[in-house]
Amino acid sequence: MSTTQSDRLRGLLEPLVSAKDLDLEEIEVSRAGRRRVLRIVVDSDEGVELDACAELSRAVSELLDESDAMGEDEYVLEVTSPGAERPLTELRHYRRATGRLARLQLHDGGEVVARIIEADEEGIDTEIPGVKGRKPTARRIAFAEIAKARVEIEFSRKDGKNEITQDDRDDILNDIQNEEEA
Template sequence: MSTTQSERLRGLLEPLVHAKDLDLEEIEVSRAGRRGLLRVIVDSDEGVELDACAELSRAISEKLDETDVMGEGEYVLEVSSPGADRPLTQARHYERAVGRLVKLQLNEGGELITRIIAVDEDGLDTEVPGVKGRKATARRIEFADIAKARVEIEFNRKDKKEEEA
């Protein structure tokens, strides 16, 4: 049974990522002209600092230099955090988005913009913002009912540090 390049990379890189207390979210291998491109996306409950990405990039580069997993050709290595428009696909993504406004595409059709209040193994407790002076309403949404989800960018959102002060 042969393993794909992505599986080999995941097996090689996951221990390095976990050693930095990060989660390996995605590995993407593609072509960028004549060179290969290896994009490694990492995250954590506290987010990812630029210094952590740089440090992990050096560790990954050293490990890749010891192996032939990227082949003989040149490649570019990018290590970064997921970015604001990343889809929410796993329970930990929703947990990290507690307090944030999200846009949900529902399996039954339609779309909902709501704030995540709590997450459990089955779904989300949310608060749908009121419109035109109306009160917000609580709504329970099961993971099975969600087709797609993304965090909505809020330019006037208070962050946790401001709320604690």
């Protein structure tokens, strides 16, 4: 998709998506045989339910029919959420992934698999799971250190917890602060 078309579609669709309290994450136009596929990826802090995608799809379809943004050729419209193993590229993605396990590829070539405890403008506070009976360790990772990041799928947590409690979060943040002061 050309930058001009991408910018035009984003400019056209962003107000509509925002009005539905959603974030427009991605717009992609690709070929599928003779047809084009317009894929719109949306998200929110609470996630996106199927009904919200269907409602947005109808509204986007009407808006595109009224404009010439897609031209005269046929296309298939897909409105979807980012998926379970989404890449983390924006601060809001890291904040939404709080409590989740993430695989972080670092610019220095290293890789870290850690639970995101908290995210701010400079980076993330993480808990690196303990291995072979060792205790988990806290680590602060600046965004400048991260080359790529992706949420990891967890089918079952070994500790039986479904989410990090506020007390757990406070303990981990205290550990990070104590390590930085040491």
